[in-house]
Amino acid sequence: MREKGYWYLVTGFTVSALGDALGILAMEWLVYQLTGSLLAMGALVMAQQIAEFVVRLAGATLLDRVDRVKLMAWLDSFRFAAFGGVAVLATTGNLHMWHLYASAMVVGTCTALFAPAGMALLPSLVSEKDLVRCQSLLDTSMTVAMLTGPVLGGLLIHLVGPVMGIALNAGSFLLSALMLVQIRRVVGSLKHATTTKATRGYWNEMREGTAFFKKVPALFVIMLFAAIGNMTGVAISAMWVPYVQVWLHSDALMLGVLMTLNGIGAVGGGLLIAWMGDLQKRRLWMLGSILVKGSCFVLLGIATKTWMAFPIFLLLGMSGPFFGALSSGLYGRLVPAPLRGRVMSIRLLIGGSMQPVGSGLGGVVATAFGLHVLFVGAGLLAVSCAVLGMWLPQLKGIDGNLSEKAKEISEELVQSA
The missing domain is CATH 1.20.1250.20 (MFS general substrate transporter like domains)
Structure with a gap:
């Protein structure tokens, strides 16, 4: 059953990576479409990277005190809401630039915790002798997703525009969350293996x-x-x-x-x-x-x-x-x-x-x-x-x-x- 949980993890990671690659391209395109500014595009990426760095540093200990599967599913749900919110606001004509920057920061925050949580979860789902092989297959599937994401994103932007691309990207994170929830169903709670004693302070x-x-x-x-x-x-x-x-x-x-x-x-x-x-x-x-x-x-x-x-x-x-x-x-x-x-x-x-x-x-x-x-x-x-x-x-x-x-x-x- 744990092996089945591993394949749900691979699917969730791959779909999330596809969403990241597709969504950032669509967001950048929308920013450029609204402003015509390369500086604004750079600021969008910077907002995501700053949030990712700060949260990765500040939230490191959190990953050992929570159920990692549940956390990853919630993080994908937040990314679904961030991208979905942008799509709804753009469709209704209520989108402003600060919405895009706020969405990028939410995505950076979630990415900062999602990646290490998945890395920490993987050894609980496979045997030690298969660890390198399973990690390599996970990396390969994510590479394929990151390669095809920009291609699909460019095609979607060309055919239906950046807003629809962002909406479909939001859907990819919802699908990823559903895949991750299946890990709990087939493996059960991994809380006993992923939590520590009550906090003694961040620095400790x-x-x-x-x-x-x-x-x-x-x-x-x-x-x-x-x-x-x-x-x-x-x-x-x-x-x-x-x-x-x-x-x-x-x-x-x-x-x-x-x-x-x-x-x-x-x-x-x-x-x-x-x-x-x-x-x-x-x-x-x-x-x-x-x-x-x-x-x-x-x-x-x-x-x-x-x-x-x-x-x-x-x-x-x-x-x-x-x-x-x-x-x-x-x-x-x-x-x-x-x-x-x-x-x-x-x-x-x-x-x-x-x-x-x-x-x-x-x-x-x-x-x-x-x-x-x-x-x-x-x-x-x-x-x-x-x-x-x-x-x-x-x-x-x-x-x-x-x-x-x-x-x-x-x-x-x-x-x-």
């Missing part, structure tokens, strides 16, 4: 979450490397349009082809890691993922022909799932159930901590020195981190059979909680 509970990284410092170090890798990725991804137009001397159609190749690579990588299952030399595979990603950026900064970029984008997409699936599998195996919510939130905070720096520096470096310097420089930074990690003996702590380590961590952390 966050300290319990950070204590996990003291027990497994290798995970903290490798997440710092991931943060640098994500920083370079954000700096690069913000420049895809000028890269294709200025560097490759091509058009929007070519950008679509390259993004499709990247997505195909991501799906292929996800299916490959799902087939391979858990790997004992996790350190090499995870650092190898960062190494390949950085190398691809360097090659893209050197390539001057569009045909050269084809295999590079495919390989770039394939590299990502190896780090993501193995990382999630490690956390699912090592983090005690009562602490999973806050630890997963801290993990996402560390991994995304340098993304704002990347988005800011990317444009500055590209403007001052050129796109090729940005791509090569960002790639070399990621490669250097991966090579450094290969030499750090501390990172060997994530290799091999970790059953005894998981038992030791669980006993020590739960007793002190």
Whole structure:
């Protein structure tokens, strides 16, 4: 029955990811349609990101005190209300700009809690030996959703307009909530595995979450490397349009082809890691993922022909799932159930901590020195981190059979909680 609960979780996550990808595009289009301002579009995304960051930090401990399935269903219901409200107001002619920004902040708030709650829930629904495989399948399904979302969104906006696209997006979150409710029906309440004792204060509970990284410092170090890798990725991804137009001397159609190749690579990588299952030399595979990603950026900064970029984008997409699936599998195996919510939130905070720096520096470096310097420089930074990690003996702590380590961590952390 727990396996059936897992498939309901995959469906809920996938539908939510599809809704996110479709809905944000429709919202941005509506903002531009109403204002004609690129600044207003940027402010919409910023409003969502700020809310997501603040709530992820402030709400980390909440995820260990509530029924995660019930929380996720409610979060999808709130997103349904946020997008549905915008659609109703737009249809009746009562929509104002502040409604859109408020809706974006609600969506950011819900996303901040939804993702770590799902990550914390997954290990309760599958066996330990299948954890990496199941995480990889979940990541792959979400990748497919995020790839098809903008395509469907663009088609809907073209055919029926952005308001109807937003309304259909609201419906996707309602469907996701219904899927998540089915987990309770087939598995029963997981409250006994997901709640802690009465609160002793926010900082005390966050300290319990950070204590996990003291027990497994290798995970903290490798997440710092991931943060640098994500920083370079954000700096690069913000420049895809000028890269294709200025560097490759091509058009929007070519950008679509390259993004499709990247997505195909991501799906292929996800299916490959799902087939391979858990790997004992996790350190090499995870650092190898960062190494390949950085190398691809360097090659893209050197390539001057569009045909050269084809295999590079495919390989770039394939590299990502190896780090993501193995990382999630490690956390699912090592983090005690009562602490999973806050630890997963801290993990996402560390991994995304340098993304704002990347988005800011990317444009500055590209403007001052050129796109090729940005791509090569960002790639070399990621490669250097991966090579450094290969030499750090501390990172060997994530290799091999970790059953005894998981038992030791669980006993020590739960007793002190």
